[in-house]
Amino acid sequence: MIRVLLVDDQQMIRAGLRMLCEAQPDVEVVGEAGDGREAVTLASRLTPDVVVMDLRMPGVDGITATGRILAERPATRVLVLTTFGDDDHLYPALTAGATGFLLKDAPPDELLDGIRRAAAGDSPFSNEVLQRLVKRAVAARSGAPAAVTGLTDREQDVLDLIGEGLSNTEIADRLHIGVTTVKTHVTSLMTKTAAPNRVRLALLARGL
Incomplete structure (x- = not known):
């Protein structure tokens, strides 16, 4: 059973993700957090296998929370759900240790596959997100690779x-x-x- 912690400041998004996960026989939602500070506390107490993490949240954001969670429990897999407006947050989240990146509007099957792949030690990411990471890397690069x-x-x-x-x-x-x-x-x-x-x-x- 894959133990999942859902982190998003929008209750409707968490509710939708919970319904999606709980319909699966191999996924268990062990908790929900509405901000990064709560996510760090719950990750320590509930020891989830995968944390599905939003990046933009009030107070402690998803990037800071990711770093704190992994500093305490390096084996935890943090799967980021991002939007097209989160480009500035992708590299910091990657540096903080996020294992994968999926779009919030990805099809349900892709989200579930991402959770399963993250739990299995893989690093899932949407091709759209990869293209944006590459584009930003090209723009920031100086000299030959x-x-x-x-x-x-x-x-x-x-x-x-x-x-x-x-x-x-x-x-x-x-x-x-x-x-x-x-x-x-x-x-x-x-x-x-x-x-x-x-x-x-x-x-x-x-x-x-």
């Missing part, structure tokens, strides 16, 4: 597909290898590139 060296051919294949936004399962299907093997390659890529998460790998795959 550093090349990724020292990778095996298979690791390079996996890195390229991560850059396309594919999940571990999709990469396994594309390359005709096992999901466990893909996870091993992803772990190796993170070690070799010092990338803290999958989104960083995606940016590296695109030369950013």
